[in-house]
Amino acid sequence: MSHLPSDIPFNLHRDALGQLVFTDRDGNQHAGVVPVRAFPITAPGASVSIVSVDGGELAWIEDPQTLDDSLRALIDEELASREFIPEIRRVKSVSSFATPSTWTLETDRGETCLVLRSEDDIRRLTPPALLIADAHGIHFLIRDRTALDAHSRKLLDRFL
Amino acid sequence: MRQNTAASHPSFLMTNTPPPSSGAAPTDATTSHPGALAALAAAEVPATHPDRWAGELAALNTRLRDGETIFGWLEIDLSPALRFVPGLIVLTDRRLLARGADDTGPTNADGWSEWPLTADLSLVRHDHAGVGALTLYGASGMLTRWRYTLVCDLAAGRLIEQFDRRRTALASGRQPAPQEQSLCPLCDTVLQPGQDECPNCNREIHAPPSTWTLFRLWRFAHPYRGRLLMGFLLMLASTAATLVPPYLTMPLMDEVLIPFQNGAPIDTHKVYLLLGGLFAAALVAWSLGWAKTYILALVSERIGADLRTTTYQHLQTLSLEYFGGKRTGDLITRIGSESDRICVFLSLHLLDFATDVLMIAMTAAILISINPWLALVTLAPLPFIAWLIHVVRDKLRYGFEQIDRVWAEVTSVLADTIPGIRVVKAFAQEKREVERFRDANARNLAVNDRVNKIWSLFTPTVTLMTEIGLLIVWAFGIWQVSQNSITVGVLSAFLAYIGRFYTRLDSMSRIVSVTQKAAAGAKRIFDVLDHVSSVPETTNPVPLPQPFAGNISVRKVGFRYGNRTVLRDVDLDIHAGEMIGLVGHSGSGKSTLVNLICRFYDVSEGSIRIDGVDLRSLSVADYRRNIGLVLQEPFLFFGTIADNIAYGKPDASRAEIIAAARAAHAHEFILRLPHGYDSLVGERGQALSGGERQRISIARALLINPRILILDEATSSVDTETELEIQGALENLIRGRTTIAIAHRLSTLRRADRLVVLDRGRIVEEGPHDDLIAREGAYFRLYEAQTKQLEEQIAEAGWTITTERTPAAPR
Numbered sequence: 001m002s003h004l005p006s007d008i009p010f011n012l013h014r015d016a017l018g019q020l021v022f023t024d025r026d027g028n029q030h031a032g033v034v035p036v037r038a039f040p041i042t043a044p045g046a047s048v049s050i051v052s053v054d055g056g057e058l059a060w061i062e063d064p065q066t067l068d069d070s071l072r073a074l075i076d077e078e079l080a081s082r083e084f085i086p087e088i089r090r091v092k093s094v095s096s097f098a099t100p101s102t103w104t105l106e107t108d109r110g111e112t113c114l115v116l117r118s119e120d121d122i123r124r125l126t127p128p129a130l131l132i133a134d135a136h137g138i139h140f141l142i143r144d145r146t147a148l149d150a151h152s153r154k155l156l157d158r159f160l
Numbered sequence: 161m162r163q164n165t166a167a168s169h170p171s172f173l174m175t176n177t178p179p180p181s182s183g184a185a186p187t188d189a190t191t192s193h194p195g196a197l198a199a200l201a202a203a204e205v206p207a208t209h210p211d212r213w214a215g216e217l218a219a220l221n222t223r224l225r226d227g228e229t230i231f232g233w234l235e236i237d238l239s240p241a242l243r244f245v246p247g248l249i250v251l252t253d254r255r256l257l258a259r260g261a262d263d264t265g266p267t268n269a270d271g272w273s274e275w276p277l278t279a280d281l282s283l284v285r286h287d288h289a290g291v292g293a294l295t296l297y298g299a300s301g302m303l304t305r306w307r308y309t310l311v312c313d314l315a316a317g318r319l320i321e322q323f324d325r326r327r328t329a330l331a332s333g334r335q336p337a338p339q340e341q342s343l344c345p346l347c348d349t350v351l352q353p354g355q356d357e358c359p360n361c362n363r364e365i366h367a368p369p370s371t372w373t374l375f376r377l378w379r380f381a382h383p384y385r386g387r388l389l390m391g392f393l394l395m396l397a398s399t400a401a402t403l404v405p406p407y408l409t410m411p412l413m414d415e416v417l418i419p420f421q422n423g424a425p426i427d428t429h430k431v432y433l434l435l436g437g438l439f440a441a442a443l444v445a446w447s448l449g450w451a452k453t454y455i456l457a458l459v460s461e462r463i464g465a466d467l468r469t470t471t472y473q474h475l476q477t478l479s480l481e482y483f484g485g486k487r488t489g490d491l492i493t494r495i496g497s498e499s500d501r502i503c504v505f506l507s508l509h510l511l512d513f514a515t516d517v518l519m520i521a522m523t524a525a526i527l528i529s530i531n532p533w534l535a536l537v538t539l540a541p542l543p544f545i546a547w548l549i550h551v552v553r554d555k556l557r558y559g560f561e562q563i564d565r566v567w568a569e570v571t572s573v574l575a576d577t578i579p580g581i582r583v584v585k586a587f588a589q590e591k592r593e594v595e596r597f598r599d600a601n602a603r604n605l606a607v608n609d610r611v612n613k614i615w616s617l618f619t620p621t622v623t624l625m626t627e628i629g630l631l632i633v634w635a636f637g638i639w640q641v642s643q644n645s646i647t648v649g650v651l652s653a654f655l656a657y658i659g660r661f662y663t664r665l666d667s668m669s670r671i672v673s674v675t676q677k678a679a680a681g682a683k684r685i686f687d688v689l690d691h692v693s694s695v696p697e698t699t700n701p702v703p704l705p706q707p708f709a710g711n712i713s714v715r716k717v718g719f720r721y722g723n724r725t726v727l728r729d730v731d732l733d734i735h736a737g738e739m740i741g742l743v744g745h746s747g748s749g750k751s752t753l754v755n756l757i758c759r760f761y762d763v764s765e766g767s768i769r770i771d772g773v774d775l776r777s778l779s780v781a782d783y784r785r786n787i788g789l790v791l792q793e794p795f796l797f798f799g800t801i802a803d804n805i806a807y808g809k810p811d812a813s814r815a816e817i818i819a820a821a822r823a824a825h826a827h828e829f830i831l832r833l834p835h836g837y838d839s840l841v842g843e844r845g846q847a848l849s850g851g852e853r854q855r856i857s858i859a860r861a862l863l864i865n866p867r868i869l870i871l872d873e874a875t876s877s878v879d880t881e882t883e884l885e886i887q888g889a890l891e892n893l894i895r896g897r898t899t900i901a902i903a904h905r906l907s908t909l910r911r912a913d914r915l916v917v918l919d920r921g922r923i924v925e926e927g928p929h930d931d932l933i934a935r936e937g938a939y940f941r942l943y944e945a946q947t948k949q950l951e952e953q954i955a956e957a958g959w960t961i962t963t964e965r966t967p968a969a970p971r
Binding site: 015016017018054055080081082083084086097107109110111112118119120136137138139157158160 | 242245288309
């Protein structure tokens with residue numbers, strides 16, 4: 001139903017508790033819904049699903065670009081506060097080439113460190129992308145490892 | 161804020177109306193002097209100070225008035241927009257303050273946002289995909305929300321706890337009882353407030369292993385040090401013996417051949433003596449060399465074998481979490497070929513290298529004693545070659561490590577596809593799998609090519625150095641002979657020595673690559689050995705309570721797998737002898753809860769107690785001996801049926817095995833097999849049906865007579881008829897034991913005393929079947945859904961009957 005972008009049959013607003021409230025075509029309200037991207041890494045711009053508290057899908061949005069600005073802003077805002085895949089821009093230094101190793105990084109979300117428990121935590125996505133899981137469960141993304149600067153590439157190469 | 165405090169504590173106004181002389185803390189009547197509150201705070205505040213915020217905290221502390229005391233803080237590391245920005249939340253007995261991390265709240269003059277503590281405030285945390293959120297709610301709704309990575313999650317939990325305590329204290333005017341002191345579950349060290357991890361047990365997890373990995377092999381060589389010493393002495397002697405012949409060429413040249421050329425007769429006696437000496441030296445060198453090689457090879461084989469066994473032994477102690485994250489092929493390579501490579505390195509390459517070093521040292525000494533100047537020229541290229549070796553070593557090491565990893569990848573492709581061959585064929589993806597293998601192999605090739613580029617240049621370069629070195633010695637020697645500084649004999653002895661000398665250098669240079677390979681292998685083995693089990697065995701285990709009853713109490717248990725929270729705040733009491741059915745959708749955390757109770761994983765939060773003892777303080781093996789586990793896919797090892805039944809108790813008598821098989825309703829079908837109890841079952845027991853395998857695994861669980869029994873979807877993979885057969889076997893098994901059963905088919909749980917309904921990691925309902933049905937909650941819906949499905953199936957079957965009956969209807 002909701003893939004008809006011209007006539008969006010649902011509405012969203014934020015309540016005083018900071019939750020998103022979903023109102024469907026019949027006026028039923030679901031509080032605490034969350035937008036979820038179907039392909040957060042390979043196609044972050046496309047297909048978002050609105051999921052209720054108990055995990056049921058309430059609406060499927062094929063292309064968020066077709067939504068109202070206000071709706072899209074709400075969804076984007078909520079996604080921005082939930083989605084957390086820092087993208088590595090530069091590997092500044094690594095504590096050692098043997099794991100566990102602490103890397104100092106520049107990411108699109110500021111500078112930080114990650115602890116790499118073992119080389120197996122570096123997952124090869126569709127080349128040239130890499131996904132690195134750190135010891136605390138944060139996933140760091142390298143979209144294109146060939147596009148990193150020479151220093152980062154050299155450090156990274158030692159773990160691949 | 162002040163008004164609020166005053167309102168809930170009338171005494172505040174009274175004590176504070178006269179100008180406060182001492183700044184007494186007027187939070188309540190029982191702790192009306194500042195010392196008591198400060199002492200309380202000191203006991204409850206985290207012991208470690210946030211270094212980054214020390215200045216701000218100190219400044220805040222000096223500005224606190226009227227005995228306001230800090231009771232806790234939380235360092236956070238994300239901004240609301242999820243950027244890495246540090247921030248600090250501070251809790252005092254009256255306020256919640258925060259700074260940094262782009263706060264959105266009202267900011268006071270010192271740059272802190274602050275919220276007075278009131279009764280209607282609440283602080284709640286939740287997390288998603290590795291990001292935690294801490295939300296402050298007021299009466300009218302959300303006041304603010306902080307974000308943090310899960311590093312801070314435990315600290316956040318503590319802040320919430322302290323926040324609630326402070327709020328209670330404010331509201332009731334009485335300080336809550338002090339918190340329990342927590343002990344490290346492993347070594348019983350008292351943990352400081354705010355310490356999550358025991359400093360004794362958790363020291364080395366993030367410390368990288370040393371680069372001198374090979375030296376760590378000493379741990380394995382230590383038991384053989386006597387034989388190693390003997391081998392070393394033999395090596396010294398045999399090397400010395402091999403250096404005798406070139407020395408004898410000197411008198412042979414100067415005292416026999418050159419005088420003969422000058423017309424003197426040959427001194428046959430001297431010739432016999434010298435030739436005899438040469439022969440004797442060769443014989444001695446041969447026998448000593450043989451003894452040395454034999455002894456050292458013997459030792460190194462044993463070191464390799466110990467290394468392999470120790471690694472495997474350690475692997476067995478690691479938690480399921482480790483195996484979940486590793487690929488089988490990779491682990492097999494590590495234990496199999498890496499340890500073999502180390503063994504070859506020790507018995508062959510290291511031995512040669514040590515001999516070479518000895519020989520070079522001895523040769524150098526001899527050369528210097530004969531003629532220092534010529535010795536200097538001879539030894540001059542040595543540092544250069546050493547440098548060359550050093551440069552190449554670095555390059556090659558990473559190359560070899562990469563080769564290893566790529567090789568493991570090739571093996572992994574095999575390990576992936578061969579067990580899954582039915583799926584590959586069914587979906588006609590053979591080509592794609594071949595492509596995957598080709599890719600992995602191509603990467604292997606590429607990495608090898610890169611290493612070979614350096615390696616192929618290296619050996620010829622060393623050979624060239626050797627030739628150049630010889631050339632220099634010839635030139636300098638001829639000049640010296642022409643100056644009559646040395647005799648021809650000395651020159652020929654030098655040439656004979658450095659002939660050996662340089663060839664040794666050449667072979668020594670080979671040590672670079674093998675050492676690097678062995679070091680890379682050792683590193684990968686020590687990676688396994690250094691991996692601290694995430695289910696660590698406690699150092700001083702509490703003995704299992706005797707008699708062991710099997711009461712299980714689960715307290716506020718949370719479990720996180722990677723960044724996914726699987727269980728949260730689970731509280732459950734299971735009494736000895738009770739049967740509990742765990743119900744819920746798949747992914748609701750049933751199996752995880754069972755895995756935690758078996759201690760395949762350790763809880764992330766909370767505790768599980770067995771007969772009142774924390775699971776983590778029991779010896780894992782002792783505890784598991786009391787657990788019977790029946791899984792959905794029973795795994796049978798290669799061996800006879802009797803062996804498989806007696807797996808948990810290898811010394812079981814035949815009578816016991818048969819009794820267990822009878823109780824498991826397996827006896828009869830076993831007897832129908834051609835070899836009875838001695839029938840061999842294959843890798844996965846392929847000759848048997850699912851129900852038969854399941855009954856063998858039930859017999860296996862029965863034989864160890866466990867107090868706690870876990871049935872994880874024990875009847876899910878068999879048809880209804882087989883299920884009935886197994887049910888009978890299970891009933892024998894369950895009798896008198898604490899049982900936890902997971903089942904999709906609710907009908908299989910009809911014998912359960914209590915049902916526990918899990919939904920997304922929380923217990924949502926608990927109680928006997930009838931109560932839960934009466935309550936019409938989550939269980940009722942599950943039950944409805946299944947009955948409806950059953951009715952539909954019956955209706956479907958019934959539909960054919962009614963169509964047959966239709967013609968009869970008009971009659």
